Amino acid sequence: MSIATPVKAPVEPIKKKTSLESIIAGVVLVALLVGGIWSVNSLGINIGTIINSFENASAFVGRMFPLDFPPVMDTLGLIFETLAIVFLSTLLSVVLSIPTALLAARNTTMNKGAQWTSRAFIVLCRAVPDLVLAIIFLRMFGLGATAGIIAMGIHSVGMVAKLYADAIEELDDGARESIESAGGTRSQQILTAIPQVLMPQLIATALHRFDINLRTSVLLGYVGVGGIGLAIADSLRVLDYQRGMALAFIVLALCIVIELISGSIRAALMSNASGGITGGTWVDRMFNKNREVGVNDLKLTPPWSMERFNRFGAYLLIAVLTIVSFWRVDVSLRELFTGLMDLPETLALFFPPSTGGSLSNMLEQLVITLQISLAATLIGGIIAIPIGIFAARNVVANKFVYQTFRVIIVIVRGIPELILAIIFVVISGLGGVAGTLALSVGAIGLLSKLIADSLGETDTKVQDALRAAGASEMQIFFSATVRQAAPAFVAHTMYLLDTNIRSATLLGVVGAGGVGFLLLNASRINQFDVVMMVLILMVAVVLIVEALSMWLRKVVR
Incomplete structure (x- = not known):
């Protein structure tokens, strides 16, 4: 009985290919x-x-x-207006990015067409500068904060949604598969398995984008968006360097303070994001509901524990900031609706x-x-x-x-x-x-x-x-x-x-x-x-x- 000699499968020249790519990369x-x-x-x-x-x-x-600072109340008004514009634009980007990221991630989207469409939308948002978007929306909604909020919000989707989608794809899919095996629907799988794990990273990314949008808001002041950027543009347009640079120093101080605060929060969020309920960060305790419970703890209505108070307080704070920001920038829903109705006419101005x-x-x-x-x-x-x-x-x-x-x-x-x-x-x-x-x-x-x-x-x-x-x-x-x-x-x-x-x-x-x-x-x-x-x-x-x-x-x- 003869033993057949095993035939060796041909080996592709992976090393040569890798070496060639490395040489090209070096060039x-x-x-x-x-x-x-x-x-x-x-x-x-x-x-x-x-x-x-x-x-x-x-x-x-x-x-x-000497620097010519505006009166205190005027300065505070400009700061609050700028922060309101930045907050609303960042909030808009998060609201748009979450569904976009879910459609773009491989493990949450079954339809390949929807996945590639979402990815293309993310790339397009990142490629189109917010200044160009602001020019378009200023034509639609007129001068003011509305155009800047929408411009920065849509442009931010290019970064925020990409990071969200990448984070979703890197998740361990075991939790979602467990819910699926128990008979959970697709929406139940996504809503139950993903937010609790990703919440620290979602918040950290939003805070990072807030920093970027704060700097961008200064630039958009040059095309008519409100806040400190518009005040700087008005001052330098008449060569009033004392007032313009005083406002610039305010922006510098504001950017540094926000950078330090958001950086500290991001570090706290991400330091132990993968830890347990008792050993994790405050956001883990705030948003994670899967704590271990005993038989006597089982209730139809969960108790008002410190975790629940913190979670409710976070939601309430976001709601209050949203209402105050809308009040401060005075966004007109009527102008917004009219501008959206004029969208075909506005786009026609850009083509061909x-x-x-x-x-x-x-x-x-x-x-x-x-x-x-x-x-x-x-x-x-x-x-x-x-x-x-x-x-x-x-x-x-x-x-x-x-x-x-x-x-x-x-x-x-x-x-x-x-x-x-x-x-x-x-x-x-x-x-x-x-x-x-x-x-x-x-x-x-x-x-x-x-x-x-x-x-x-x-x-x-x-x-x-x-x-x-x-x-x-x-x-x-x-x-x-x-x-x-x-x-x-x-x-x-x-x-x-x-x-x-x-x-x-x-x-x-x-x-x-x-x-x-x-x-x-x-x-x-x-x-x-x-x-x-x-x-x-x-x-x-x-x-x-x-x-x-x-x-x-x-x-x-």
Whole structure:
């Protein structure tokens, strides 16, 4: 009896394919680096340019002081109006994002068409700048808070719904399957299994978006949305730098305070989100109803325990804030209904898209926008890397050092990029230099935080093993810490480039170079077909960069 020789299945050359992709990824990264250097040189950013701006900077400081703060009641009114706009827009984004995320997640959607449609809607919301949405809605609803709330709310869906959908897909599906096996309907499975587990992350994401919308609200003031942003625009339009910069300092302080408060809440929410009922965070105890109960505890009506009081208090607080916010911004339901009825007429103004007879100028400004983004990513990255390293707790042993750099990051992150762009436009003049310097400072705050967090999330066991083998701290840092965090560095840099392209477009409204200036001018003279053409070009670039970013993250992971 002969024994058949087993036939070996052909092995696909996975290693060669992976190696080829890695080589291509390396070439792309080098090309982006070269593009950044070329952009810095093409925009004329050098030491001489910065030195020549010192005289303008000193003159600007002289015209800025003494700061002219509005009366206390006027200041509080502007702050409350701004916070009301931001709160309502964030609430709108959450309300829209939850059903969108449920349709986009694989484990909660059976219909592939609905899933891909929801994913496409999320990408489109993220690709269309909120400034463009604000221009559209201002045409529909007129000047005021309504347009800004809807614009920021819809644009925020691009981030919030994506994070919600990703979180839903990463859930353990065992709870939902248990409810399904017990005969629960699809809606019962979703409503019972998902909210309790995801509630901390849902709230943390909403708080993070609140921070972003607060900075965005300042920018939208330049197109007629209310709040502090509109007051700053009115002051700087008449060159009243004392009042304008006083308002800017209020925005800075407000952003830092909100960043610290929301950051602390997010840390508390996410620190023990996977813990038990007794050992978890306050939000676990607030929203989790599946506590262990004894026979004597079983009642048809649950008792008013501290958990139930907290849960009821949270719902009541959200309801009160919603009512107060609506009252403060004075949203007119009649104007809202009229604007929605005029939607077909409004959209007709944007089609067909037109270049306005200046396609070459439009493409030139688009190239400048890309140059600003690449240059700002390069400059910000070079400065952010050492700051992020010194802000990492597991890299720097000295507590005073890493806390100092953490404070620097918080302060830099608290400065809205629009305020930076205004300052640099005054100092260095109109054009791409101002936009690049403004985005570079903003990039430092964002990228240094991401770098510090990535270094802090590395596996310390690898570092301890090398330390036990006698390796120096420098050898441990480069061979273990940096090596583990390198893929995250690439992902963060691409995310920064993607963010800078959008921001560079928006900063053009204050003369910081790029297509944003064309966008604002076209909207002011009602050339909405030109606005649509600029939007199409911007969305195309953003989608290309986003696809490239996703591919690079996949390869280097």
